Amino acid sequence: MQLVNGRRLHWRIRPVVTLLVAGLVAGCGGESGEPSDTLRVALLTSGPVSDAGWYAGAYDGLLLIEDSLGASISHQQTATPAEFDEAFIAYASSGYDIIFAHGNEYQDAAIRAGEQFPDVTIVVSGGGRISENVAPLIFRLEEGSYLAGMAAAYMTESKVVGMVGGVAIPPARGTFVAFEAGVRAVDPEIEVLEVFTGDWNDVAAAKEATVAQLSRGADVIIHNLDAASFAVFQAVREVVDEGNVAYAVGMNSDQNAVAPDVIIGSAVIRIADAFLATARLWQSGGIGGAAIYANTEQDVIDFVFNPVLMDRVPAEAIERIASTKAAIRAGDVDIPRVVFVEGEDEGR
Template identity: 40%
Template sequence: MDSADPRTYLKRKFPAIALALLQIGVLGACTSHPALGTKHPSDSAFRVALLTPGPVSDAGWNAAAYEGLELIKTRLGADTALVQTKSPADFEDAFRDFASRGFDLIFAHGFEYTDSAIEVARSFPNTCFVVSSGSESSANVASITFNVDQATYVEGVLAAGVSKTGVVGAVGGIELPSIRLFFEGFKRGFLSVQPKGRILISYTGNFDDVGAAKEAALAQISQGADVLIHNADAAGLGVFLAAARAHVFAFGVFNNQNGVAPDVVLASAVTSTPLAFLKIATEVKDKRFHPGMLEFGMHDGMVRVVFNPKLESRISAAALKRARQVEHELATGQLVLPPTLMQPPATK
């Protein structure tokens, strides 16, 4: 996929759900890789590549990474490239292709890329590899973690303030440790206000099946859930569809998804993925980047909660005040989540 292909989608800042659903699958095309060792047309340029596990039309996880790539292109004048890997078998090939062509920096947006990055990086010491939510680092491999569980904790507090049934639901894609951590933050925030409440958690087994996510959400609603959260990438749109159908609330994740379903999404747990990517790319370009286990959170403004102004009138003043106070306490260090919630990987 050429890095310019999804630009129209992203500039619209998340269209209506129906349009977003039509785009799923359309924007997930792969690039065709030239032979290894092929020279790039502009060998002197700073080159940055991005690997994503799903389409950048998901209005969330992958879209945030693509915005970061575009920001690097705009701010640093970098030559950029993007590929959506279809399966783990593609990981090493994609890494080797970009590294052999002299790319300076390769972002791989997902925990699942860690092992391949570590393996390939040994053969390409002059290329920096950065894995989102990765679990290891090396001389030229960095792993970045966003403590997004801080934001989902705030969303859990808010959910407790609006739930009338005392039951909330969470729908995930693949059950990864980081997604469990993500939901654990939401659960603890919810139970801090409603200690006798219940959280229903289910996984669809993939990040693409919108219908499966919708059915999972509807099943939770049938058990009394009146507030939902997801960590399912593109499939998360199915959770919003279920919430709209049942007239319950939901939360957005990773990107500001308030505009995806403005009558449903109370707030979004947002990570500043584009700014983090730009920071790293700038340091790599200036030859002052130090790979390692890198962590971002509310304390540095890289994780935050964006409330949906359209629905604030549906939240009691007390519930909104409590959620904002908890957010402030997390950002300033007055409230520290238990260590089990702060261990990486914190996203996916």
């Protein structure tokens, strides 16, 4: 392995830094000295894991894998395509078994690294390309989003609901298509507004978009954002504080506790569970050549009501959503979605 050779060279030509290197070996666990049968898992994100959403879920998954499977873990936040390559190479060449690359932006770099390092397995969240050792991990958030749409249809009084998105990539568009289908399943007359701000984390743009939809009469707002989701909740809260009735719907993770006064429920990806399941799948040799789907069947995708506001939800709604969830699991509901994985068929 190249790094081991490199280390030797390093010792020889740079005696000055030997002290530091000695500290390194003591300090960071000496990756090359560990037994090779320990599972080694790395995570790449292109945003901060403190976002209480998409990236945080991935980091929780990494920690869960560490706890449940005794894996040694590492995380790097990367910004540019050049860095993606570099991080894949660094992890693959130091013997990591699985690299979770949490976003479709990693897919080209993942394919390149996969070719160069056949022994590593790369899982690209929301990715669209497949190779022998690179698999997309597709979250069927449409299923939760469909249920959220039904909930929104029951809660709206103005018969107008809104959707505020970040970047209009296929997975994001898919959640909105499904949300709209869920709304119409309850009441085909309800008007559905849609806007993409072009940025997952632009708080100002998200708030502006939400305020615009509220002023057009929407009283339930769903989002598909990262850090900017707080702005959606804040905008809804300001309307509520003025004495109006309005709700937000959480997305990606269980955000009910983030704004318990305005969120009626959340369409949830239990990313951590999905990661753990994926790691277990790898251990059983089941990854390769195909996309991995996470859906309501494994309870990785779900819709959960906010217990604080539960008393405002009509009993009919709770009942109908529960039965629909069962029907989705049974494969009896045709949820529209946006296809983006190479060679993906209409099945699951």
